[in-house]
Amino acid sequence: MREIVIGGAQLGAIQKSDSRETVVRRMLALLEQARQQGCELVVFPELALTTFFPRWYMEDQREVDTWFEREMPNEATRPLFDFSREHGIAITFGYAELTPEGHHYNTSVLTDRQGNIIGKYRKVHLPGHVEFDTGRDFQHLEKRYFEPGDLGFPTWENQDTVIGMCICNDRRWPETYRVMGLQGVELVTLGYNTPSINSQKRGEGEQQRLFHSELCMQAGAYQNATWVVGVAKAGVEDGFPLMGGSVIVDPNGFVVARAKGQDDELIVHRCDMDLCNFGKTTIFDFARHRRIEHYGIITRQTGVRRP
């Protein structure tokens, strides 16, 4: 058996005024819980170090850039990597990345159990919009502050497992899981910041949004015979509610662990990577069953063309 004890470290609200140092202290407290429960890998949410700043409209790029990290690790986050190294716990978390060349990405990193960064992913499917939108109850300006990721959906072999990452809205797109599935992925980690209400449809509340989130992760897990660990930043940030519902989903699509609240909360499951084998060798043995000659428009055509 190839088992990894995985922790999903949900974070509660981070207010606009909270410093990175404050947040990292909360993350370290979750890591300490994870250590006590024997975790070997801990998954933190998207943009884990700050409030979900894309809800705020900003015109001054200098102000925007204050939400970004210019290097990783940096002074504020070094204690996370130190903890990883000292206790043999791999970690993954999201942050806003500003590259030396001036590019802005919604990024996550993955370490090995020695605290070394072994993988980086930059969010491909940016939701939201570029300009202030008066038609929404609140703003979701990811398309304003970030460029689409330029790394595709890479995977890495570590802890005897093929691991991939995606971020938030990526989880709604079957292409995300499939591109990793075609690399034999056995564990997909992802973080999210998902408003509890649809900004364009007030009637769509938290229950429906939790359902959609789980539906996509469960389908992605089953259809690619992979574990999926989805971790929320939850709670009310400066008056704006984010849903919780962090989950660990097994390769059959079943939820095996789920966060109960909207605060800092650790969920843990001992994940047997060999549970991926059955699906990958039978109903989802891609080499035997996929028919790429009929999939052409998936990669040839971005938008809809009616018959």
Add this chain to the structure above:
Amino acid sequence: MREIVIGGAQLGAIQKSDSRETVVRRMLALLEQARQQGCELVVFPELALTTFFPRWYMEDQREVDTWFEREMPNEATRPLFDFSREHGIAITFGYAELTPEGHHYNTSVLTDRQGNIIGKYRKVHLPGHVEFDTGRDFQHLEKRYFEPGDLGFPTWENQDTVIGMCICNDRRWPETYRVMGLQGVELVTLGYNTPSINSQKRGEGEQQRLFHSELCMQAGAYQNATWVVGVAKAGVEDGFPLMGGSVIVDPNGFVVARAKGQDDELIVHRCDMDLCNFGKTTIFDFARHRRIEHYGIITRQTGVRRP
């Protein structure tokens, strides 16, 4: 509003010895129920005219061919098309197709409300195997008796709606829905014959298999903002149980109608095609959000290549 009252006409077991005429009489009885309930389109299952013959190992091609239809409509099925024309009810059902050129397909047809065939689909994702497999509790020889469909996933505009079809195992593949989604599909109809037990994993019983079936249809519906109508052939055929669970799924991924039993049973829902509009213009507005530059291996690569 663009509404279509849709009936999902689940069929109970069809024994090996049952004639097509017997089955067509049962289908006509369901159509009569559908007429009384105001249905404008009725969806029947995969291989609706016969037992699920791919569970039987046959070496004599003449015997195999007795399960196939050489033309459609034919004498046995003409009453279905007559009923469609007389009562203004479009129908779709599956059958084994033997072409004049000698090709064998697992096929479905769709009519307009005048009983004219306007669309044909040939199953792309054939499950199962070619040779007798002693490792299984029972056989699933679709790869022996059928060729993979050669028509892709076409869609048709009818009843002011973009309609597509798929069959059984196709519903587990996100590519199926996406290829139609990229054509603006608003209604996907499908039939299935799904054994209640996994022939390669006895512990996987009916509840888990119903879950997987619904999970895939719900995800396909939500992620493409389309109605999905999935209709079973159910019940115990010559000792082999098939699951029921026919459903109508709305474009939000919610099941709005579900069959209760495993016999002939009609489920009905008034489906508003305009419910597809919200998803198609917001979170799943493909033109704005898809990033085909990162999907390449989905169409370039059939099987898995590890990192």
